[in-house]
Amino acid sequence: MSARWTIQERTTPNPTKLAEDVRQGLSQSPVSIPPKWFYDEKGSQLFDEITELAEYYPTRTEQAILEQHADELPAVDTLVELGAGYSRKTRLLLESLTRGGRALHFVPLDVSAEPLLDAALRITADFPTVTVTGVVADFDDELAPLPGTPGTRMVAFLGSTIGNLTPAPRRAFLQRLHRATDPGDWFLLGADLVKDPERLVRAYDDARGVTAAFNKNVIEVLARELDANLTADDFDHVARYDTELERIEMRLRARRAMTVNLKGLDLAWHLAEGEEILTETSAKFRVEGLRSELGDAGFEVVTTWTDPAGDFSLTLSKRL
Numbered sequence: 322m323s324a325r326w327t328i329q330e331r332t333t334p335n336p337t338k339l340a341e342d343v344r345q346g347l348s349q350s351p352v353s354i355p356p357k358w359f360y361d362e363k364g365s366q367l368f369d370e371i372t373e374l375a376e377y378y379p380t381r382t383e384q385a386i387l388e389q390h391a392d393e394l395p396a397v398d399t400l401v402e403l404g405a406g407y408s409r410k411t412r413l414l415l416e417s418l419t420r421g422g423r424a425l426h427f428v429p430l431d432v433s434a435e436p437l438l439d440a441a442l443r444i445t446a447d448f449p450t451v452t453v454t455g456v457v458a459d460f461d462d463e464l465a466p467l468p469g470t471p472g473t474r475m476v477a478f479l480g481s482t483i484g485n486l487t488p489a490p491r492r493a494f495l496q497r498l499h500r501a502t503d504p505g506d507w508f509l510l511g512a513d514l515v516k517d518p519e520r521l522v523r524a525y526d527d528a529r530g531v532t533a534a535f536n537k538n539v540i541e542v543l544a545r546e547l548d549a550n551l552t553a554d555d556f557d558h559v560a561r562y563d564t565e566l567e568r569i570e571m572r573l574r575a576r577r578a579m580t581v582n583l584k585g586l587d588l589a590w591h592l593a594e595g596e597e598i599l600t601e602t603s604a605k606f607r608v609e610g611l612r613s614e615l616g617d618a619g620f621e622v623v624t625t626w627t628d629p630a631g632d633f634s635l636t637l638s639k640r641l
């Protein structure tokens with residue numbers, strides 16, 4: 322039997338792209354590094370660990386919403402998943418979409434290749450009617466062409482990864498998604514909702530320090546990929562909620578002053594003691610706000626499901 326999975330490499334994360342992002346981030350205040358650089362193999366594994374933490378309610382809440390409503394989703398020929406990671410929760414969608422022996426083309430897309438390969442192997446082993454095309458790509462780039470035509474298609478974007486995009490990049494992302502999809506395609510979006518700031522901060526600053534290790538992993542990525550004299554131990558993990566912007570910010574605070582030589586960039590970066598690097602923003606949404614952002618980008622909301630406590634949302638919309 323031929324293998325039912327393939328992996329396409331569109332844009333693999335590379336030191337040149339990282340150097341460009343760091344150069345741009347150094348001109349901002351605070352200095353910022355896009356969160357996609359967390360996710361080398363170790364970072365992807367650490368995020369997977371985060372999803373099981375008691376404090377990290379988003380994964381199990383989204384999972385519970387999927388368990389309750391997956392069977393209400395429309396049948397499709399292709400399921401594309403953006404920022405798929407290990408596609409663990411997605412198995413609920415696969416179960417529902419393949420019920421009765423229906424064939425499905427599953428297209429997980431992620432910057433990180435290792436989880437895609439892991440998912441492709443497990444899913445083809447467990448779902449005999451699923452064919453997997455993993456795509457190593459950056460969703461900050463143009464998304465078209467997305468595999469899955471002709472036929473009916475759904476794009477899933479789970480885990481509130483959309484919250485890592487600030488409003489203007491989020492608008493641009495939704496426009497790219499609109500360009501890459503066809504009228505009648507479905508879009509299933511998982512998004513975390515505004516709630517008690519203390520709970521939010523705990524979710525990003527767990528007692529065991531797994532999120533701290535995940536955050537600091539970007540320092541190891543910089544040191545390795547840009548040949549930089551940086552050590553994760555020289556930074557403290559910081560998680561804060563900005564009540565005005567309604568977003569969590571993860572930062573790394575320098576424990577001492579340092580001059581960092583970024584050989585890949587041929588420049589010296591002076592960091593003061595206490596200076597912070599912004600490594601991730603995670604927007605928290607309101608259901609009406611999501612509806613209007615989706616509507617502005619040409620996606621008509623059909624249903625929004627939330628858990629009983631209103632912690633997390635899953636929105637099904639149709640591409641107009």
Ligand SMILES: C[S@@+](CC[C@H](N)C(=O)[O-])C[C@H]1O[C@@H](n2cnc3c(N)ncnc32)[C@H](O)[C@@H]1O
Nearest residue numbers: 357360404405406431432433459460461479480
């Ligand atoms: C917050 S995790 C969510 C993982 C999984 N979907 C879930 O719901 O648990 C974000 C995922 O998006 C991927 N990712 C982050 N930035 C990306 C980008 N610019 N392009 C493609 N994938 C990206 C990461 O590698 C990671 O797998």
